[in-house]
Amino acid sequence: MPEREIYLLSPRALSPETIAVAFAKTSRSPESFREIAAELSDESSAKFHEKWVVGYGHASVAEHAVLHIAFENVSRVAIETIEGNRLASYTEKSTRYQKWGMDDFTIPPELDGHPLRDEFVNAIRLLFSTYAESLDPVKNLIVERSPRRENESAEAYDRRIRSQYVDRCRFLLPAAANANVGMTATARVIEMTIRKMLSHPLAEVQQIGEKMKEVAKAEAPTLVKYAEANEYAMKAGQEIGNWGLENRDWGLENRDWRLENRDWRLENRDWRLENRGWRLGNGASDWCSLIDYDREGEDKILAAAIYRFDEIPYANALAYVKSLKENEKEGLAATLLGKLGRYDVPLRELEYSTYTFDLVMDQGAYAEFKRHRMMTQTPQRLTTRLGWTTPLLITEAGFGSRYEAAMETASNVYEKLHAFNPDVAQYIVPNGFNRRALAQFNLREAFAFCQLRSAANAHFSIRRVAQKIYEDISRVHPLLTKYMKLREETWQSVEENYFTRV
Numbered sequence: 001m002p003e004r005e006i007y008l009l010s011p012r013a014l015s016p017e018t019i020a021v022a023f024a025k026t027s028r029s030p031e032s033f034r035e036i037a038a039e040l041s042d043e044s045s046a047k048f049h050e051k052w053v054v055g056y057g058h059a060s061v062a063e064h065a066v067l068h069i070a071f072e073n074v075s076r077v078a079i080e081t082i083e084g085n086r087l088a089s090y091t092e093k094s095t096r097y098q099k100w101g102m103d104d105f106t107i108p109p110e111l112d113g114h115p116l117r118d119e120f121v122n123a124i125r126l127l128f129s130t131y132a133e134s135l136d137p138v139k140n141l142i143v144e145r146s147p148r149r150e151n152e153s154a155e156a157y158d159r160r161i162r163s164q165y166v167d168r169c170r171f172l173l174p175a176a177a178n179a180n181v182g183m184t185a186t187a188r189v190i191e192m193t194i195r196k197m198l199s200h201p202l203a204e205v206q207q208i209g210e211k212m213k214e215v216a217k218a219e220a221p222t223l224v225k226y227a228e229a230n231e232y233a234m235k236a237g238q239e240i241g242n243w244g245l246e247n248r249d250w251g252l253e254n255r256d257w258r259l260e261n262r263d264w265r266l267e268n269r270d271w272r273l274e275n276r277g278w279r280l281g282n283g284a285s286d287w288c289s290l291i292d293y294d295r296e297g298e299d300k301i302l303a304a305a306i307y308r309f310d311e312i313p314y315a316n317a318l319a320y321v322k323s324l325k326e327n328e329k330e331g332l333a334a335t336l337l338g339k340l341g342r343y344d345v346p347l348r349e350l351e352y353s354t355y356t357f358d359l360v361m362d363q364g365a366y367a368e369f370k371r372h373r374m375m376t377q378t379p380q381r382l383t384t385r386l387g388w389t390t391p392l393l394i395t396e397a398g399f400g401s402r403y404e405a406a407m408e409t410a411s412n413v414y415e416k417l418h419a420f421n422p423d424v425a426q427y428i429v430p431n432g433f434n435r436r437a438l439a440q441f442n443l444r445e446a447f448a449f450c451q452l453r454s455a456a457n458a459h460f461s462i463r464r465v466a467q468k469i470y471e472d473i474s475r476v477h478p479l480l481t482k483y484m485k486l487r488e489e490t491w492q493s494v495e496e497n498y499f500t501r502v
């Protein structure tokens with residue numbers, strides 16, 4: 001048996017892009033990572049990424065290239081966009097432990113030559129000078145109330161009390177105040193951040209995005225090369241903002257109509273229940289049950305989208321969305337998702353609706369399913385007790401009985417091992433056996449999962465799961481799922497074309 005090996009691919013020896021290719025190539029190459037890496041050059045790595053990551057949208061490969069980017073003297077407003085990516089790591093200059101100097105601020109480029117520029121600068125200077133002047137009086141009060149301890153050095157004492165007075169004075173610092181932030185992230189996140197910044201309405205953020213792209217390209221030339229402003233991100237925001245303003249009054253007038261609409265939805269719900277009974281009665285789909293979802297999920301997402309670009313409380317946004325006629329809601333949904341391209345990521349507001357599925361799928365499919373980190377998943381232990389699946393081609397090749405016999409043997413040995421230790425028993429379970437897992441995820445993740453895993457190049461086992469999840473979600477939330485881009489296939493046709501037994 002080959003020996004187990006665990007070692008580092010050091011960024012001191014290999015560039016981030018080369019490391020990413022060395023890992024990516026293990027997918028198809030039988031060679032060790034060391035051997036793969038030894039054959040790579042920066043040029044061949046660039047070619048690989050150009051083909052796979054850029055050409056085929058295999059974006060997760062770029063996660064193996066890690067970059068560290070230092071941002072200095074950027075406004076707090078811009079920092080919100082930089083730090084708005086939850087999958088990166090940050091350390092930022094603290095407003096609790098450091099003091100700001102009089103010139104530590106950014107003047108928005110939009111104000112260049114504008115009549116309000118001077119007034120802006122004067123107001124900022126006033127805020128900064130008031131801040132600076134507030135430090136001593138507040139500090140003196142703290143000193144009076146908690147004096148220096150015996151044997152405490154001046155530095156230690158200052159460290160102990162500094163945050164107490166600086167914490168109070170920082171209330172004066174404006175969002176134009178500059179800060180420094182260090183960001184560590186994968187090239188996939190860096191690419192997404194650059195896109196977001198280039199699509200941002202503020203010039204400062206766009207300029208930082210341009211600079212970020214330039215410095216990231218020095219380290220990962222191919223992986224960030226095509227990071228451009230994204231039309232979907234730019235337009236969806238603008239249009240939803242306008243939509244809310246234009247239509248707000250209308251929504252209030254039509255509140256009564258909402259009640260009628262609700263009846264309609266109830267009727268519709270009965271239909272769904274009947275339909276579900278039919279499916280379960282058929283015994284065809286108890287392997288994938290939508291056991292819980294947010295009844296108001298679509299309204300909540302639309303309300304959150306309006307909320308994001310408006311200035312109203314969430315309750316008002318939700319009441320407004322509920323007051324809309326169905327065709328008005330369709331219009332709003334089209335504004336939110338209509339311009340979504342195949343590789344665009346929908347706005348984060350799609351996370352306000354969640355779905356819980358109880359799933360039984362073969363272990364091969366689960367191995368892929370588990371890679372969807374944005375889900376909350378609770379798999380049960382591997383088992384042979386849920387039966388196995390048989391691919392159609394195995395049967396057609398006349399290999400069915402050998403296959404079945406091997407599965408039977410695995411099942412028998414599993415039971416013996418299980419009596420000894422259920423955890424150890426898992427080692428004998430072949431990929432074809434079914435496994436149960438609970439999964440909860442939001443609509444944004446549903447878009448990512450269903451689109452990616454229903455594609456022609458995905459394995460048929462996971463395509464069946466993706467199509468069934470899509471079908472269940474679109475039955476309860478048709479308004480928004482309409483914008484998912486799945487190929488023409490159904491889970492039933494996958495079963496028919498690829499399996500003898502599921």
Ligand SMILES: Cc1cc2nc3c(=O)[nH]c(=O)nc-3n(C[C@H](O)[C@H](O)[C@H](O)COP(=O)(O)OP(=O)(O)OC[C@H]3O[C@@H](n4cnc5c(N)ncnc54)[C@H](O)[C@@H]3O)c2cc1C
Pocket residue numbers: 027028060061063087186188189345371372373374375445448449452453457458
């Ligand atoms: C055809 C095909 C072949 C594959 N072959 C292999 C293979 O040979 N070997 C292998 O190991 N894997 C393989 N994969 C798995 C693939 O590399 C991904 O790990 C998996 O599909 C999960 O995708 P995801 O990260 O986009 O999804 P999720 O984890 O579900 O994430 C959803 C979305 O959140 C965002 N996101 C999630 N995590 C991050 C992150 N860390 N950084 C930035 N954004 C993030 C992205 O927008 C993503 O689309 C294959 C996948 C496909 C579709």
